[in-house]
Amino acid sequence: MNKQQVLDYIQANNIHHIKFAFADIDGILRGKVIHVKKFEEGLDSGYGFCDVVFGWDSADALYDNTSFTGWHTGYPDQPCRIDLSTLRTIPWQDNIPFFIADYSGVDTTDVPCPRTLLKHVAKQCEDMGFHSEFAQEFEWFNFNESPKSLAQKSFTNIEPLSPGMFGYSILRSSQHSAFYYDLINLLEQFNIPIEGIHTETGPGVYEAAIIHDHVLAAADKAALLKNAVKEIASKHGIMASFMAKWNESLPGCSGHIHQSLWSMDKLQNLFFNPEDELNMSDTMKHYLAGQLYCLPHIVPMYAPTVNSYKRLVEGAWAPTTITWGINNRTAAIRILNQSEKYARVETRIPGADANPYLALAAALASGLYGIKHKLPLTTPPTTGNGYADKANGIIPSNLYEAASAMKASSVAKELFGESFTEHFVNTRFWEWRQFAKHVTDWELKRYFEII
Structure with missing residues (x-):
C-alpha cells in the first residue's frame, strides 16, 4: 500500500x-x-x-x-x-x-539500526544484479511457566510443556493442539506463513520454518515470528524461549538461514548449474567461498550472546568447524543442490537467539564478498563427521574470543562499515563483561565448601 x-x-x-x-x-x-x-x-x-x-x-x-x-x-x-x-x-x-x-x-x-544495515546490504545485492531469496527456521522450547513463576522460582525447576525426547511427534502436538494450531493459523493471518512445523527432539521443543521471501521481508518475518510465538504462547499459559541453550543436557535451539540468489525477474536460480559435477554454479561457489572466508571475522553476528557458544559444541546438532558439505548436517554450511527450484545454501551457525536482521545481513554480505572478489572455492566438501574436520579452522568457543576477532578485522569493517562494527563489537564486549562478573550456581556448588 x-x-x-x-x-x-x-x-x-x-x-x-x-x-x-x-x-x-x-x-x-x-x-x-x-x-x-x-x-x-x-x-x-x-x-x-x-x-x-x-x-x-x-x-x-x-x-x-x-x-x-x-x-x-x-x-x-x-x-x-x-x-x-x-x-x-x-x-x-x-x-x-x-x-x-x-x-x-x-x-x-x-544510527546502528539492524534493519537499516540489512537494507544497505540488500541494496548492494540488487546493484550487483541479484534478487536475494532467504528464509530462517527456528527451534524453541515451550514451558508451563510465566515470567512471574520463573521469577518466584529463581529460574530453577523449570517445567517443559511436555516430557521426554519425542522428535517429529504427532502425539505431542495433538496433546497441545489448541496452542499448536493457533501458532499455524495466527501466524498465517499475521503474514508469517509457516512452511512446516513439528516437534523436535527434547521436552516441549518445536521447530518451524518460514516460507522464503526477499531477504528484507524474510528478516522481518523472522523477527516478528519470535515475538509473535511468545505472545501466542502466553495466551495459552505457556512460555516460549528462543535461548540458544537452556539446559546443558538437551540440544540447543538453532536459527538456520536458507539462501539463494536469483535473476532479477526471479525466473532463474543462479546457484544451480546442472552441467557441474555438484550442480553448483560459479556464482554459488564464489558465494560459498565468501561465507567460509568471512566467517571467522563475523561470528558474533551469528552467535551474539554468551549462551550462544554453549550450543556450538560437538555432537549437539550445531557446527564447531569452518566446513561445508553436500546435505551434511555436521558442517557449518550445508549445500542443498538437487534441483534448480530448491538449490540453496544453509548457514547453520546461527542459533535461535541471533538477531535475524544481523544474521541475514552477515550471510548475504559475506556471500556477496566472495562474488565481488571472485574467491575460489578451494576448501573441499566435508564428507562424514564435520566435527573432526578442522583443516580450515574452528569456530570461536566463546563470545569474548569471537568479538575480539571481529574488532581486529578489516573484513568486518568492509562488510558493515566502521561505525556499525565498532558499536556492535563494543556491545558484545559489554555482554561478556556482564557475564564475567557474575557468580554462577556452578561456582557456588563447586567451590563454596570444598576449596
Missing part, C-alpha cells in the same frame, strides 16, 4: 490506534501504540524515539563503552520511519494495524 491507500484503509475501518516496532541491537522489538493522528503526522518526518534503545542491553542496562549515545549526548530522540509496506494486523490483539519501523530514509545521525 502507498501512503494514501493506508490512510484510506484506516479511515474506512474506523481505526483509532496503530502499533509499530523496530528491532534493537539484540533483535528485541521495541515499539509503541500511537493514535492515528500522530501516525498521520509522522509519516513524512518520522517519529521521535529515545535513542537509548541502541544504548542499552537486553536488560535495559546502559552501555558504558559506546559512543553513539549515552550521558554524554543526553539520550536525545532520533527520528524513525514506519515502513508502510509492512502493514499487517495482529489477529490475537483485536486486529490492531501493525507496522515495522527503522532508522533509514530520514535526516539522522548514523
